[in-house]
Amino acid sequence: MSIFQITLIVGIVMQSVCLLLTAIRFAIGPTLPDRVTAFDLFVANVIGIIVIFTELTNNEDFIDVAIILSLFGFLGSISFAYYIMRITK
Amino acid sequence: METSIDWELVREIASCVFILSGAGFMLIASIGLLRFPDFYIRMSAITKGSTLGLGLILMGMAIYFNQPGILLKVLVIIAFTYITAPVAAHVIGRTAVQNGIAFWEKTNLKEFREYLTKHRLERQINQDRYTEEAPVTMEKDGGAGDVAGKV
Numbered sequence A: 001m002s003i004f005q006i007t008l009i010v011g012i013v014m015q016s017v018c019l020l021l022t023a024i025r026f027a028i029g030p031t032l033p034d035r036v037t038a039f040d041l042f043v044a045n046v047i048g049i050i051v052i053f054t055e056l057t058n059n060e061d062f063i064d065v066a067i068i069l070s071l072f073g074f075l076g077s078i079s080f081a082y083y084i085m086r087i088t089k
Numbered sequence B: 001m002e003t004s005i006d007w008e009l010v011r012e013i014a015s016c017v018f019i020l021s022g023a024g025f026m027l028i029a030s031i032g033l034l035r036f037p038d039f040y041i042r043m044s045a046i047t048k049g050s051t052l053g054l055g056l057i058l059m060g061m062a063i064y065f066n067q068p069g070i071l072l073k074v075l076v077i078i079a080f081t082y083i084t085a086p087v088a089a090h091v092i093g094r095t096a097v098q099n100g101i102a103f104w105e106k107t108n109l110k111e112f113r114e115y116l117t118k119h120r121l122e123r124q125i126n127q128d129r130y131t132e133e134a135p136v137t138m139e140k141d142g143g144a145g146d147v148a149g150k151v
Helices: A003-028 A032-057 A060-087 B007-035 B039-065 B068-099 B110-133 B138-150
Strands: none
Touching (some): A003 B007, A032 A060, A032 B007, A032 B039, A060 B039, A060 B068, B039 B068
């Protein structure tokens, strides 16, 4: 295992710590918009993990997963914001 | 004299630097999401930090693969993220302001409070007009009620 692969695994571990901190905020978030922003950061972290995994395994097919996930993350946060706007009026 | 450069090693080093800095930015954004005192400050932290970190990680991968197709896909993801992240943050922040999510007590809110009082006063004036017009004509009241329900 070369230094390059060790560096990529360190990057994945940092992203996993990010996911853990975001999950704590998702659990204790006082309001619903806090949880929506935590979900936004979830999606960004998962895209980062997929990209580093693509580089680690040298398989170029996983980038399409990142494209679709970035699209659906935007749709998810917009629809959650619309839902919050509708349930309080 | 050795003039041949090992481009594989150069690409690996550049990719490692980009990916580690991007992961560091995302870690900073996540710590900010956990530690900041207010919803709006938290949203500011994660919008900037996660967008920049994701862009750095994607550029690191594009440098490592060194192919035009991969670079095109990476640029598509970066452009989409850079366009949609501020839009989503703005929509969520506007919804939070409309729902009255509490601010931090040290936030300087003087001008914003003036704006809010003016906004709410205008809304109350409009509601007073509706209630004044209500007993005069019943049909217009029904139409206004439908419009208010749709809006």
